[in-house]
Amino acid sequence: MRRxxxxxxxxxxxxxxxxTAGIPRVSTAAEPEKQSKSPNExxxxxxxxxxxxxxxxxxxxxxxxxxVLSYICDADSAIGERVAGQFKGKPKFVQxxxxxxxxKSVDIVSIAxxxxxxxxxxxxxxxxxxxxxxxxxxxxxxxxxxxxVQVARKYNRICQSGTQYRSTGSNRAxxxxxxxxxxxxxxxxxxxxxxxxxxxGPAGQYTPPPTVDYNLWxxxxxxxxxxxxKSFHYDWHWFWxxxxxxxxxxxxxxxxxxxxxxxLDGLGRGVLSYGGRVGLDDCAETPSVQVTIxxxxxxxxxxxxxxLKTASPKRGSTLIVGTEGYLSGGSGGTSVYDxxxxxxxxxSGPNEDHFANFVKAVRSRKREDLNADIEQGHLSTAVVHVxxxxxxxxxxxxxxxxxxxxxxxQVNENVVETFAEIRQHLADxxxxxxxxxxxxxxxxxxxxxxxxxxxxxxxxxxxxRDYRKPFVVPAENRI
Numbered sequence: 001m002r003r004x005x006x007x008x009x010x011x012x013x014x015x016x017x018x019x020t021a022g023i024p025r026v027s028t029a030a031e032p033e034k035q036s037k038s039p040n041e042x043x044x045x046x047x048x049x050x051x052x053x054x055x056x057x058x059x060x061x062x063x064x065x066x067x068v069l070s071y072i073c074d075a076d077s078a079i080g081e082r083v084a085g086q087f088k089g090k091p092k093f094v095q096x097x098x099x100x101x102x103x104k105s106v107d108i109v110s111i112a113x114x115x116x117x118x119x120x121x122x123x124x125x126x127x128x129x130x131x132x133x134x135x136x137x138x139x140x141x142x143x144x145x146x147x148x149v150q151v152a153r154k155y156n157r158i159c160q161s162g163t164q165y166r167s168t169g170s171n172r173a174x175x176x177x178x179x180x181x182x183x184x185x186x187x188x189x190x191x192x193x194x195x196x197x198x199x200x201g202p203a204g205q206y207t208p209p210p211t212v213d214y215n216l217w218x219x220x221x222x223x224x225x226x227x228x229x230k231s232f233h234y235d236w237h238w239f240w241x242x243x244x245x246x247x248x249x250x251x252x253x254x255x256x257x258x259x260x261x262x263x264l265d266g267l268g269r270g271v272l273s274y275g276g277r278v279g280l281d282d283c284a285e286t287p288s289v290q291v292t293i294x295x296x297x298x299x300x301x302x303x304x305x306x307x308l309k310t311a312s313p314k315r316g317s318t319l320i321v322g323t324e325g326y327l328s329g330g331s332g333g334t335s336v337y338d339x340x341x342x343x344x345x346x347x348s349g350p351n352e353d354h355f356a357n358f359v360k361a362v363r364s365r366k367r368e369d370l371n372a373d374i375e376q377g378h379l380s381t382a383v384v385h386v387x388x389x390x391x392x393x394x395x396x397x398x399x400x401x402x403x404x405x406x407x408x409x410q411v412n413e414n415v416v417e418t419f420a421e422i423r424q425h426l427a428d429x430x431x432x433x434x435x436x437x438x439x440x441x442x443x444x445x446x447x448x449x450x451x452x453x454x455x456x457x458x459x460x461x462x463x464x465r466d467y468r469k470p471f472v473v474p475a476e477n478r479i
Contacts, residue, residue: 001386008417010341011326012202015192015319016312018330033356035065043107045360046071047101049119050083053135053162054112060355061110062087067359070106073097076233078211093253095213101128108362112162116221116242119144120473126157127479131362131373133355135162136256137248137376140221141463142385142451144473145378151479152374158372160358161377165257165316167357169349170334174261174327177336177347180404183322186262188412190319191254192301193246195305201236203228203283220471228283238284240392245286246305247384254316255303256372256380257329262320266448267382268296273441274408274419275400279308279429287439290471291422292387293406293415300412302421304388308429315338321414382451389453389462390441397440399423399433405440 018042045061047054050072062069069091077095084093100106101124109125111118111134119139122132132152138161152159167173177183186273205226208214212232214223221241229235231246237243275290294301317330325344326337329431334347352371361369397405399419406416423433445454453459465472 007415008414009034009419011190011319011321011414012421014326014328014337015190015317018317018319018328018332018335026214037444038058042066042068043359044068044070044105045108045110046073046106047110047112048073048097048100049111049113049117050074051076051079052112054110055236055360055430057112057133057355058087058091058108060082060353062089063354064159064359067108071103073100075217076209076212078209085169096216097289098124099397101125101130104129108133114217114236114242115244116140119148120220121152121469122148122159123473123479126151126155126159129155129157131158133160133162133358134377136252136377136381137244137384138374138381138415139385140244141429141462141464142382146451147476147479149375150476154479156365158361158365158367159374160354161256161359161372161374161380163253163256163372163377163380164354164355165253166260166371166376167352167354168257169351170347171257171261171329172232173327173347173349174334175263177327178261178320178322182324183320183327183336184324186299186322188300188302188318188319188321188414189258189262189264190304190414190418191258192250192304192317193251193315194306194310194312195250195315196309197246197280197288199280199282200238200284201282204366205229206230206232215249216255218468219297220467220473221466222468234366238286240285243286243389243429244384245290246307247290247292247303247387248381250316251303252380253304253329254318255383256376258318258320259330259376259380259383261318261327262299263303264296264299267381267386267446267451268294268301268448270443270445271383271386271390272443273387273407274394274397274438275305275391276438278426278431278436278438287391288383289422289426289438290387290391291418292390293409293411294383294387295409295411300415301383302412302415302418303384304418308425308427308431310425359386359466385462386446388442389441389459390444392441393444393458394439394441396437398437402438404441405443409443
């Protein structure tokens with residue numbers, strides 16, 4: 001394996017300096033928010049999917065004077081009823097989300113279901129006249145994400161993506177720093193998500209919990225029977241039918257923040273991904289290590305995910321490399337360094353509560369008040385999707401083949417040296433890439449304006465999915 005250059009060592013050090021093990025919390029506003037306590041001005045809120053993140057949604061809206069938590073919805077009645085019982089206002093529990101859309105008194109629908117439900121739930125809610133807050137990743141595929149944007153615009157609905165890094169003051173300060181040209185021409189953005197995961201176990205024959213309406217849980221996606229995974233809840237993240245691996249689960253956060261800070265638009269000119277499900281020996285499908293290279297012309301974007309043990313956790317950290325220095329950001333804050341790695345400035349700014357920002361826009365009816373409008377959420381999620389599409393089309397390859405493929409790319413030199421570091425990371429975890437080959441995805445050319453791949457039928461097949469009736473994301477001509 002190659003010895004890392006001083007430049008890459010410096011970049012790795014700056015990434016590590018930006019990160020700690022947690023996701024940044026953005027609940028502190030610059031000044032106390034004024035909220036109406038008038039019952040006539042309270043917004044009725046329904047939260048769908050409350051096992052994990054959705055519980056935070058419910059607490060956030062319930063804590064507001066200007067909102068009332070009216071509904072809790074979950075396909076698992078045991079979870080939904082338990083969460084509904086935690087609130088003094090006694091929100092009504094329903095198992096079928098369509099009952100919420102039929103209630104004209106509901107103003108806001110907040111969605112934290114598994115990924116495969118995000119788009120259809122949001123579309124149905126907006127078509128029913130509701131404003132929507134929807135968790136990341138915004139969609140399960142690129143086409144349905146674009147449908148969400150179209151529905152929001154057609155029905156004039158306010159729709160916020162749950163990419164809360166956009167409400168972090170230091171990220172907003174970083175965006176302003178780059179807009180002023182102080183970092184020079186941007187050459188590279190490297191985003192890292194290092195989050196150790198455990199094996200989910202071998203494939204078995206399981207049934208969903210008896211309290212789950214499996215038809216409602218699966219919705220647009222296949223109803224696998226028997227279920228392969230032992231843990232029905234959460235481990236769906238690691239199967240393509242319902243999730244998108246760690247890229248969709250967590251990498252979308254720093255990708256979105258990076259796009260905001262750099263002002264990056266579109267899906268780029270091309271993408272290549274390599275990685276694999278190694279070191280965990282389980283039935284999951286998505287990679288435990290994955291690196292993706294995106295060509296945005298003069299700028300290269302690298303996404304890096306590690307689910308195996310690593311020396312320096314860099315969950316949600318970002319390094320932006322310009323001709324005049326570096327900007328590193330993460331849960332540890334945002335800092336600027338000169339080309340030699342000397343700290344120049346720590347950037348800061350007032351945080352804004354992401355839910356409060358959404359409610360403000362709901363009241364103003366101005367989508368420009370949103371920190372994370374639906375279209376930005378769609379584009380950040382689509383950047384993740386194109387990465388996974390290259391990965392899914394890949395074939396086993398030797399380290400030499402992967403290195404040759406990376407050297408052939410007309411992108412930043414960082415990508416070749418990063419592969420050397422990945423090989424060392426895997427070796428530290430007992431994975432010999434000569435004996436256990438990684439998967440090398442093809443280089444896919446992208447028509448960013450059309451959000452399609454160029455002359456690649458196999459890749460374009462992943463832009464949408466076959467939906468299980470009646471849970472069908474509407475085509476453009478039926479929105």
